[in-house]
Amino acid sequence: MPHLLAGPKATAELSKTIGLPIRSLCGLGGTNVRLGLRNGKLKLTFHLLAKGAPNAVLETPGLALAAEGECSPAMKRLIEAIAARLGARTLDDVLGIIAADPDTFTEMVPDGGSTSALRVPIAAGPINLLEAGWRNFFADQDYEVLLGYPELKMNKTIYARYSDRECLYSWSGNDPRKWSFFAYPVRVPSDSFGATVFRTGIVMELEERDMVLGAVEKADALVESVAKASPGSGADYVVFNHFCASMVMGEDSGSITRRIEEASGLKTVCWSHGDRDQLNNFGEHFKELFARPGYWDAPPVRNAVNLFHFPTDYREAELVPLLAEMGVESNTRLFPDVEFPSMERIPRAAVHVFGAATSYQSRLPELLAGGARPVLTVRAPYGIEDAGECLKAIARAAGREKAFEAVWKEKLAALKPEWEDLTARAKTHRLAFVVSETTLPRLWELRHGQGAPMMRMIEEMGFGVDLLYYDPHDDAPEVPGDSRCARLATFRTPDELTRLLREGEFRAVYSDIFFDWRISGAGKARFSSKDFEMGLEGAVRSLRRLLALCRLPFYHRYGPHLAGLAGRTLA
Numbered sequence: 001m002p003h004l005l006a007g008p009k010a011t012a013e014l015s016k017t018i019g020l021p022i023r024s025l026c027g028l029g030g031t032n033v034r035l036g037l038r039n040g041k042l043k044l045t046f047h048l049l050a051k052g053a054p055n056a057v058l059e060t061p062g063l064a065l066a067a068e069g070e071c072s073p074a075m076k077r078l079i080e081a082i083a084a085r086l087g088a089r090t091l092d093d094v095l096g097i098i099a100a101d102p103d104t105f106t107e108m109v110p111d112g113g114s115t116s117a118l119r120v121p122i123a124a125g126p127i128n129l130l131e132a133g134w135r136n137f138f139a140d141q142d143y144e145v146l147l148g149y150p151e152l153k154m155n156k157t158i159y160a161r162y163s164d165r166e167c168l169y170s171w172s173g174n175d176p177r178k179w180s181f182f183a184y185p186v187r188v189p190s191d192s193f194g195a196t197v198f199r200t201g202i203v204m205e206l207e208e209r210d211m212v213l214g215a216v217e218k219a220d221a222l223v224e225s226v227a228k229a230s231p232g233s234g235a236d237y238v239v240f241n242h243f244c245a246s247m248v249m250g251e252d253s254g255s256i257t258r259r260i261e262e263a264s265g266l267k268t269v270c271w272s273h274g275d276r277d278q279l280n281n282f283g284e285h286f287k288e289l290f291a292r293p294g295y296w297d298a299p300p301v302r303n304a305v306n307l308f309h310f311p312t313d314y315r316e317a318e319l320v321p322l323l324a325e326m327g328v329e330s331n332t333r334l335f336p337d338v339e340f341p342s343m344e345r346i347p348r349a350a351v352h353v354f355g356a357a358t359s360y361q362s363r364l365p366e367l368l369a370g371g372a373r374p375v376l377t378v379r380a381p382y383g384i385e386d387a388g389e390c391l392k393a394i395a396r397a398a399g400r401e402k403a404f405e406a407v408w409k410e411k412l413a414a415l416k417p418e419w420e421d422l423t424a425r426a427k428t429h430r431l432a433f434v435v436s437e438t439t440l441p442r443l444w445e446l447r448h449g450q451g452a453p454m455m456r457m458i459e460e461m462g463f464g465v466d467l468l469y470y471d472p473h474d475d476a477p478e479v480p481g482d483s484r485c486a487r488l489a490t491f492r493t494p495d496e497l498t499r500l501l502r503e504g505e506f507r508a509v510y511s512d513i514f515f516d517w518r519i520s521g522a523g524k525a526r527f528s529s530k531d532f533e534m535g536l537e538g539a540v541r542s543l544r545r546l547l548a549l550c551r552l553p554f555y556h557r558y559g560p561h562l563a564g565l566a567g568r569t570l571a
Contacts, residue, residue, distance in 0.1 A: 002027075002106050004099065006025035007101035007102065013097055014097060022035050030095060034046075048064070049091065050063065062086070062088050063091040135470050137518075139182050143447075143529075148276045149276060150338045153338060158229055158237070158238045159239050162241065164205060183513070185528070185529035202226055205218075206246065211245065219256050229264075230266055240253070240260055269284075279360060286363070290371070305323070305397065307355075310355040314534040314538060326398075327398075327400045331348050351375075353377075356379055357446060358449055380450055384412075385460060386456070391404060422540070423462040429550040430506040431466070431527065432467070432501075432504055433468065434468045437477065447529070448529075464487075465487070467487070470497075498518075506524065508527045531549075
């Protein structure tokens with residue numbers, strides 16, 4: 001339905017009519033006009049409705065009036081005064097005043113939904129054609145979908161795929177070496193069920209004929225192909241991967257899995273998009289493995305830990321080496337990468353350690369809870385403080401806390417000169433986020449799995465921050481109380497947002513859109529989740545990266561001359 005944000009002329013005219021200064025005025029769907037009044041922190045909201053509205057407090061000859069929330073005697077007297085000033089005006093008359101203002105902004109909003117709800121572009125859709133796309137700079141929903149895929153490692157594993165070819169063409173992968181619509185928050189190429197796996201695996205394509213008449217022949221061919229490839233391959237496992245087409249067709253994946261295992265003599269694990277969507281990757285295999293007689297019988301190594309759900313680049317480059325310096329052995333490491341042979345070693349560790357996340361790609365936390373080894377969830381190591389707390393918790397669980405203190409003290413001492421120099425420079429620069437009631441709290445939280453709590457890191461780095469807040473109803477939001485560096489400005493329309501982006505003192509603005517003309521055209525650089533790394537060294541690299549963007553003169557000099565999307569406005 002159309003949502004009309006009244007321009008200044010319409011707001012002034014209606015304010016004069018009712019004799020009160022209206023702070024926010026909008027029309028929703030042609031059946032409701034919302035008037036917001038404010039005096040300091042006291043906020044009152046009234047609605048002008050069609051005659052006969054069930055929640056009306058009173059009616060005039062032309063419309064009905066209601067209050068938002070409980071209608072006290074004082075509120076009712078105020079409504080009566082407004083009604084008297086409106087006289088015989090109808091709801092259409094008021095909507096006409098709003099529509100006649102050339103600065104009134106109209107956008108379509110979902111029926112019954114919040115006008116401030118998070119609306120994210122899906123699969124690289126044109127951002128200005130989507131609900132609220134003009135003011136959305138976050139792509140969490142796309143990230144959640146792609147980051148749900150595990151990273152299949154081919155060590156002693158044969159990959160067998162059963163799907164239509166369209167899946168191969170539509171799969172974009174997560175490769176930071178390639179330009180994309182989104183700035184995916186990954187720094188290492190992903191071969192998860194992507195090109196490398198396809199080239200080395202056995203792929204059986206389902207065609208139209210199979211979908212109409214059945215895929216018996218293709219299933220037989222897949223089983224036969226795996227059986228032929230098994231001897232001499234050195235493999236112990238087969239991953240049988242069936243995708244959307246076979247699921248829609250109702251193919252018996254369990255039967256095919258059993259046939260592959262019998263024909264190849266290898267342990268066969270079934271995986272599908274359904275497992276990904278339910279964040280239960282390889283769940284049945286883990287259940288079967290953990291329930292196997294004797295699996296947990298061997299005594300654990302006291303100083304060994306399993307590491308689950310830590311990004312591979314941080315885990316291998318920093319976490320594992322640091323733990324080794326503290327005398328902690330990193331045993332099995334799973335997710336986002338999955339290597340089936342390593343699962344046999346899980347019982348060697350004394351503790352299962354999980355990196356904190358908004359959601360996990362597997363049900364391992366549930367499956368291991370209450371088992372033979374304790375389960376520990378540690379802070380996501382973003383920033384110096386949280387990286388230290390993460391390592392300290394792991395070292396304590398492995399009985400190496402004193403070793404942690406010594407190693408950490410040494411690492412901080414080596415880092416201190418450069419960190420102090422960089423943070424001093426950061427204090428002279430400002431960054432900006434475009435947010436709403438939905439996205440503002442996310443800045444201090446983990447996002448889309450293990451995306452950085454960006455404001456926590458930025459505050460630690462010393463940058464100033466401007467929060468450009470979408471506030472169509474004059475809700476007067478407050479910056480979270482523990483924020484040390486943020487100031488807030490509000491906007492209601494695309495023109496107001498464009499002005500804030502152009503005139504702001506900040507030098508870089510957050511966006512998950514790789515080429516975001518809203519930012520470049522305003523003369524600002526862009527940063528994203530991808531610029532924030534885990535770990536001690538990652539914190540320094542992140543700070544260097546943000547400083548470089550703030551010092552980049554290109555967009556400041558040439559932004560007005562850069563091309564946007566031809567023929568499209570911001571809204």
